[in-house]
Amino acid sequence: MSATDQFSLLSRQVHRQWRAQRTNWLVVSAITLLLVLIIAVMWGLLYLQSAAQPYVEIRGYRIADEASLRQFLRQGRNREQFAELTIFLREADVDLQLLPAHGLLRQGSDWLRINEPAFALPPPPTWPNIVATLQLVRDEVVPSIGPVVIVSAYRSARYNRRVGGSATSHHRDFCSVDLVPRSNISRRELVAELQAMHLRLGPESRAGLGIYSGVRFHIDTCGYRRW
Numbered sequence: 582m583s584a585t586d587q588f589s590l591l592s593r594q595v596h597r598q599w600r601a602q603r604t605n606w607l608v609v610s611a612i613t614l615l616l617v618l619i620i621a622v623m624w625g626l627l628y629l630q631s632a633a634q635p636y637v638e639i640r641g642y643r644i645a646d647e648a649s650l651r652q653f654l655r656q657g658r659n660r661e662q663f664a665e666l667t668i669f670l671r672e673a674d675v676d677l678q679l680l681p682a683h684g685l686l687r688q689g690s691d692w693l694r695i696n697e698p699a700f701a702l703p704p705p706p707t708w709p710n711i712v713a714t715l716q717l718v719r720d721e722v723v724p725s726i727g728p729v730v731i732v733s734a735y736r737s738a739r740y741n742r743r744v745g746g747s748a749t750s751h752h753r754d755f756c757s758v759d760l761v762p763r764s765n766i767s768r769r770e771l772v773a774e775l776q777a778m779h780l781r782l783g784p785e786s787r788a789g790l791g792i793y794s795g796v797r798f799h800i801d802t803c804g805y806r807r808w
Contacts, residue, residue, distance in 0.1 A: 635699075640761045640796050642690045642732050645699035650683055653700040662702050673712045676719050684731030685711065688740045689759070695743045703735035707755035711735075713802040714756060717788060722800060725774045726762050732797065733759035757789065757801030771796050779807055 636643040654660040667682045686700040703711075711734070723729060736744070736752040751757040762771060772792055779790040784805040791799030791808045 636693070639730050639732075639763070642761055642795075642797060643693065644690065644730065644732060645687065645692065649699055650686070653686070653698070659702060662705075665705070666702070666708060669708050670712070670715070673709075675712060675715045679719055679723060679728070680715055680731065685734040685755075685758075687731060687733055688736045689733040689744055691744050692740075695740070697740045697743055701735055701737045701740065703755040707735070710754055710756040710803075711758075713787075714758060714800060717786070717802055718758065718760070718800055721778055721782065721788075722760070722775075725778045726764070726766055726771060728763040729760040730763055731758050732761055751789070751801045751803045754803075756803045757799060759793075759797055759799050761795075761797050766796070768796055771798070776807070 635646050635649045637646050638644070654663060663682070663686070666685070667677065670682055670685075671677060686702060688697065688699060688701050692699040718729065733752060734757070735755045736746065736750065738753060741750050741753055742748075746752065752759075766774075775790060775792060775798060779788060782788050782805075787802045787805055789799065789801040789804055789806050793799070
């Protein structure tokens, strides 16, 4: 084979290798671009979903998110009144690390369904009513079942009516809280622990205990009873 033929063969081999490498590079680039596009679309969908749903879910219950709380506190004198409530609770020996004060502003988990505000400020004359209830949660409930989240505390008369609450609901006078456990405790274990606790406390505690579907339950100190 002449030198010219050898050079021509070598050139063709180099050209084929270059074309193969170029094809591989294009395939890799296309796959990378596709992955980036998929990630961008998924991120966009998650962002739109979070923007359209102003809540987080805890054990299946919808809790208004922090952005909604900040928006509520910017309205009128809400931030100032909330600060006064926080000071009152701290001076009343309420554990605000265990039970953050902003949880007491939650009217319930159905605000979106009934088109009502997620938060409301209890009138100052009602503030003393919640102290014994929160101390009971701290001293008896949490040691029995672990940390809890407040999903409903004070309710305005309008919210209570629209959610189908009793006209004599103790949520209206800021004496009760609805709670869900943070842990994965089962409903069966939850019910057993709460009923044993309530029985042990007896009438002298004036504790009211209500157990709803799922793992949501009610605690107040407005009269010893159970449902």
